[in-house]
Amino acid sequence: MKYKAEIDIMPLKALLDPQGKAVSISMQNLGLSEVSEVRIGKHISLNVEATNETEASAKVDEACKKLLANEIMESYEFELSEV
Amino acid sequence: MKYKAEIDIMPLKALLDPQGKAVSISMQNLGLSEVSEVRIGKHISLNVEATNETEASAKVDEACKKLLANEIMESYEFELSEV
Numbered sequence: 001m002k003y004k005a006e007i008d009i010m011p012l013k014a015l016l017d018p019q020g021k022a023v024s025i026s027m028q029n030l031g032l033s034e035v036s037e038v039r040i041g042k043h044i045s046l047n048v049e050a051t052n053e054t055e056a057s058a059k060v061d062e063a064c065k066k067l068l069a070n071e072i073m074e075s076y077e078f079e080l081s082e083v
Numbered sequence: 084m085k086y087k088a089e090i091d092i093m094p095l096k097a098l099l100d101p102q103g104k105a106v107s108i109s110m111q112n113l114g115l116s117e118v119s120e121v122r123i124g125k126h127i128s129l130n131v132e133a134t135n136e137t138e139a140s141a142k143v144d145e146a147c148k149k150l151l152a153n154e155i156m157e158s159y160e161f162e163l164s165e166v
Contacts (some may be wrong), residue, residue: 006091008089008126009126010126010128020127023127023150023151026150027146027150030146030149030150032142032145032146032149034131034132034133034142035129035130035131035142035146036129036130036131036132037128037129037130038127038128038129039127039128039129040125040126040127041125041126041127041128042123042124042125042126043091043092043093043123043124043125043126044103044106044121044122044123044124045093045120045121045122045124046107046118046119046120046121046122047118047119047120048117048118048119049117049119050117059115059117059118062115063110063113063115063118066113066115067106067109067110067113068106
């Protein structure tokens with residue numbers, strides 16, 4: 001079966017996020033002063049072939065650990081859905 | 084009230100995504116040949132101050148259009164939750 005994974009990879013809470021900080025400041029300049037605490041990460045969507053959801057989940061987890069996320073600086077979470 | 088917005092910004096389906104393509108190829112090399120159709124975009128979380136959800140939604144939409152997303156190359160969607 002084929003599963004679609006939607007992965008969010010975000011900078012760890014404890015770390016500064018200079019890109020998010022820059023966007024926060026730009027928001028003020030654009031007149032959107034109600035916006036705060038901007039954090040910017042990656043969103044990755046991919047398809048994975050597996051016999052069941054547990055196996056699909058294990059494969060996506062492996063992909064995140066090996067290639068997609070840098071666990072020293074980032075945390076990841078994902079959702080699976082059958083396609 | 085304060086709302087948290089989780090925004091996903093992805094390259095349009097019609098466009099090539101060279102970063103996603105590179106990751107797809109790397110997956111094969113890492114022995115994860117079950118992974119395909121990788122597309123890479125941005126995930127942005129932010130807080131917005133507004134009197135109700137409709138107003139919060141309008142503000143986040145404005146932020147996406149003005150600054151966060153490039154609508155020529157990207158599409159965006161977001162979810163709001165009260166914090």
